[in-house]
Amino acid sequence: MARAARTPVGRAARAADLVTYSLxxxxxxxxxxxxxxxxxxxxxxxxxGFDETTMRDIAAEAGVATGAAYYxxxxxxxxxxxxxxxxxxEAREVIPPLVTRSHDLGKRIRAIxxxxxxQFEKHxxxxxxLVRIGIDPKHPxxxxxxxxxxxxxxxxDFFRAxxxxxxxxxxxxxxxxxxxxxxxxxMGIILFWMFDESRGQRRTRAxxxxxxDLVVRLIQISSLPMMGRLRKRLLAxxxxxEE
Amino acid sequence: MARAARTPVGRAARAADLVTYSLxxxxxxxxxxxxxxxxxxxxxxxxxGFDETTMRDIAAEAGVATGAAYYxxxxxxxxxxxxxxxxxxEAREVIPPLVTRSHDLGKRIRAIxxxxxxQFEKHxxxxxxLVRIGIDPKHPxxxxxxxxxxxxxxxxDFFRAxxxxxxxxxxxxxxxxxxxxxxxxxMGIILFWMFDESRGQRRTRAxxxxxxDLVVRLIQISSLPMMGRLRKRLLAxxxxxEE
DNA sequence: CTTGTTTTTTGAACACGTTCAAGGAGGCAG
DNA sequence: CTGCCTCCTTGAACGTGTTCAAAAAACAAG
Numbered sequence: 001m002a003r004a005a006r007t008p009v010g011r012a013a014r015a016a017d018l019v020t021y022s023l024x025x026x027x028x029x030x031x032x033x034x035x036x037x038x039x040x041x042x043x044x045x046x047x048x049g050f051d052e053t054t055m056r057d058i059a060a061e062a063g064v065a066t067g068a069a070y071y072x073x074x075x076x077x078x079x080x081x082x083x084x085x086x087x088x089x090e091a092r093e094v095i096p097p098l099v100t101r102s103h104d105l106g107k108r109i110r111a112i113x114x115x116x117x118x119q120f121e122k123h124x125x126x127x128x129x130l131v132r133i134g135i136d137p138k139h140p141x142x143x144x145x146x147x148x149x150x151x152x153x154x155x156x157d158f159f160r161a162x163x164x165x166x167x168x169x170x171x172x173x174x175x176x177x178x179x180x181x182x183x184x185x186x187m188g189i190i191l192f193w194m195f196d197e198s199r200g201q202r203r204t205r206a207x208x209x210x211x212x213d214l215v216v217r218l219i220q221i222s223s224l225p226m227m228g229r230l231r232k233r234l235l236a237x238x239x240x241x242e243e
Numbered sequence: 244m245a246r247a248a249r250t251p252v253g254r255a256a257r258a259a260d261l262v263t264y265s266l267x268x269x270x271x272x273x274x275x276x277x278x279x280x281x282x283x284x285x286x287x288x289x290x291x292g293f294d295e296t297t298m299r300d301i302a303a304e305a306g307v308a309t310g311a312a313y314y315x316x317x318x319x320x321x322x323x324x325x326x327x328x329x330x331x332x333e334a335r336e337v338i339p340p341l342v343t344r345s346h347d348l349g350k351r352i353r354a355i356x357x358x359x360x361x362q363f364e365k366h367x368x369x370x371x372x373l374v375r376i377g378i379d380p381k382h383p384x385x386x387x388x389x390x391x392x393x394x395x396x397x398x399x400d401f402f403r404a405x406x407x408x409x410x411x412x413x414x415x416x417x418x419x420x421x422x423x424x425x426x427x428x429x430m431g432i433i434l435f436w437m438f439d440e441s442r443g444q445r446r447t448r449a450x451x452x453x454x455x456d457l458v459v460r461l462i463q464i465s466s467l468p469m470m471g472r473l474r475k476r477l478l479a480x481x482x483x484x485e486e
Numbered sequence: 487c488t489t490g491t492t493t494t495t496t497g498a499a500c501a502c503g504t505t506c507a508a509g510g511a512g513g514c515a516g
Numbered sequence: 517c518t519g520c521c522t523c524c525t526t527g528a529a530c531g532t533g534t535t536c537a538a539a540a541a542a543c544a545a546g
Contacts, residue, residue, distance in 0.1 A: 027542080030494065055533060065496045070534065132375050137438050192484075195380050203484055210480030237453035241435075241446055270512095273524065298503060308526045313504065488546085495540070502532085510525075516518090 034072045037062040041069075041079040046122065050080070050129040074140075080129050081141050087119040088151050091158075099161050105170075106216045108162040113186050113208065117193055117201075124201075127194055143187065156183045168220045173231065177238055178219075185215065277315040280305040284312075284322040289365065293323070293372040317383075323372050324384050330362040331394050334401075342404050348413075349459045351405040356429050356451065360436055360444075367444075370437055386430065399426045411463045416474065420481055421462075428458065 040061035044053040055076055059066045073079050098111040120127060130141065137144040143152060159179040163170040170178055189211075193204040222231050283304035287296040298319060302309045316322050341354040363370060373384065380387040386395060402422040406413040413421060432454075436447040465474050 027493075029542085033494085054531080056531095066533095067497070067535080068495060071494070076533065128379055131378055135374055135378060136371055191378075198486055203486055206483035207480065210476070210483065214480075233453070237450065237457075240449035240453065243441055243446060270523070276524085297501080299501095309503095310505080310527070311525060314524070319503065489544100490546100491542100491544075493540105493542070496536105496538085498536095498538105500533105500535075502534105503530105504532105505530075506526105506528095508526085508528105511523085512521105513523100514519105514521085516520105 030072075033062075033064065033068070037064065037069050037072055038079060038082050042083055042123065042126075045080070045126050050076075050126055077129055077133055077141055080126055083123060084127070084130065085151065087116075088154065090119060091116060092154060095158050096161065099158065103165060103167045105162065105166040105168060105219070106212050108166065109159070109182060109212055109215070110208065112158050112162060113189055116186070116190065117204070120190070124194060127190075131191065131194065152183070155186075156180055159183055159186075168216065168223065170219060171223045171231065173235065174219070174222070177235060181238075182215075185211075273315075276305075276307065276311070280307065280312050280315055281322060281325050285326055285366065285369075288323070288369050293319075293369055320372055320376055320384055323369055326366060327370070327373065328394065330359075331397065333362060334359060335397060338401050339404065342401065346408060346410045348405065348409040348411060348462070349455050351409065352402070352425060352455055352458070353451065355401050355405060356432055359429070359433065360447070363433070367437060370433075374434065374437065395426070398429075399423055402426055402429075411459065411466065413462060414466045414474065416478065417462070417465070420478060424481075425458075428454075 037058065041053070041058045044057055044061060055069055056066050058079075059069055062068075069079075073082065095112055095115055098115060099108050101111070102108060133139050134142040134144075136142055139145060140147045142148065156179045159182040162182070163175065163178055189204065189208060192207060193201055196204045198204075221227060222234075280301065284296070284301045287300055287304060298312055299309050301322075302312055305311075312322075316325065338355055338358055341358060342351050344354070345351060376382050377385040377387075379385055382388060383390045385391065399422045402425040405425070406418065406421055432447065432451060435450060436444055439447045441447075464470060465477075
């Protein structure tokens with residue numbers, strides 16, 4: 001039994017993991033230790049960068065032994081994931097009210113994306129570490145993988161809410177897939193932003209200014225009755241691609 | 244002077260590096276050793292996977308000491324890059340005649356992409372190793388970085404040739420940027436293909452079937468006189484994004 | 487309190503990518 | 517042949533992420 005407890009428990013089933021993204025924590029003392037390790041890691045990542053920070057540095061900064069970090073986090077990357085999960089939790093509080101503030105679809109999408117970018121701002125370059133491994137859907141920490149399903153769905157739900165009663169309205173047959181497509185669009189923007197070294201990431205702003213408008217316009221155009229066929233074709237491609 | 248020779252030499256300037264992607268090789272004997280190491284690496288990567296193969300394995304398989312690999316390749320990933328460079332060289336022979344075989348723009352694009360995919364086929368999962376680090380434009384091996392400029396340009400030139408005298412024709416103001424956009428499209432397809440585990444990567448075929456047609460149609464539509472404004476807008480976004 | 491159990495902590499040990507000082511190997515000048 | 521130079525090769529050593537057996541601490545039951 002002790003052996004089984006040592007093994008990381010299944011994630012998908014436990015709601016709490018959406019919040020903490022951590023290995024089991026039973027006591028308040030342990031929770032505090034976990035937090036201290038995570039904070040030490042983030043602080044060092046921010047100052048020196050991800051690759052330049054060693055697990056030994058982190059442990060020392062947190063005042064624990066080297067192995068302690070691995071009691072709470074499965075890997076160095078999972079420390080970054082824990083940061084991501086932390087902000088995701090925050091987003092679930094902040095974003096929904098922003099979406100209901102307006103009916104303008106473009107403004108809603110913009111609000112969702114802007115909020116997330118602002119959350120990541122202090123650790124912009126850090127997330128590269130996540131992308132590096134997460135691009136492989138087979139990796140546990142991939143945003144496309146199974147284990148991150150809850151977080152991904154929560155994120156897609158922002159967009160699901162955004163297309164309800166929006167101006168312009170979204171054609172019924174797009175309602176099911178559009179949220180996921182918008183989420184994908186957001187991932188692309190975030191990726192671009194991570195490597196955007198222009199002052200204040202102004203190139204990302206330009207990209208957003210240009211493309212959000214375009215996306216909305218496209219939805220608008222595809223709503224015209226004559227466009228039913230094109231819409232069906234696009235959706236057919238999408239279906240074929242998602243096995 | 245011996246010290247300076249030890250340092251990796253600048254790459255962009257030397258044409259030979261487009262072929263070999265290797266540290267200096269002076270004698271035929273050395274060239275053969277380099278080849279033996281690369282072949283050993285590729286064989287092991289193919290059998291066991293990239294992460295599961297150690298540099299010690301590779302050296303042993305090639306019959307040299309551990310450090311020898313680092314005399315010819317700067318890193319484990321550069322072994323993959325050498326494979327990529329090898330196929331790129333091959334592509335420069337094979338692709339141009341394919342492009343002139345037809346004037347149909349869709350067929351031309353398809354031929355370029357199909358050829359590359361076929362070249363990578365035996366080592367499909369291997370290229371993940373390149374993507375993992377190459378996604379960061381700051382890394383030497385990034386396809387977006389400076390050091391890979393020659394290879395990238397050679398690749399873009401395939402598309403530059405493809406839009407000359409094509410059916411449908413490409414509007415003049417797109418001629419400068421379209422090749423790069425098509426190259427980007429190709430990178431996206433390859434990325435998708437790398438992780439496409441469907442039998443024979445049939446999902447990638449479906450994606451190609453659907454989107455190439457779409458791309459051509461889009462170029463066609465954007466050629467209409469009334470679309471001049473939209474075209475200008477898209478190009479303006481592109482300019483803003485490329486600092 | 488004592489004893490048994492679970493949770494947390496420790497630090498040495500391991501495997502791997504990478505570096506480097508040292509030493510051949512082969513040629514070339516004197 | 518001797519000394520010297522460049523190219524190539526070696527394998528030990530280093531730093532790092534990660535694992536693990538064992539100890540300590542916290543807790544539960546009697």
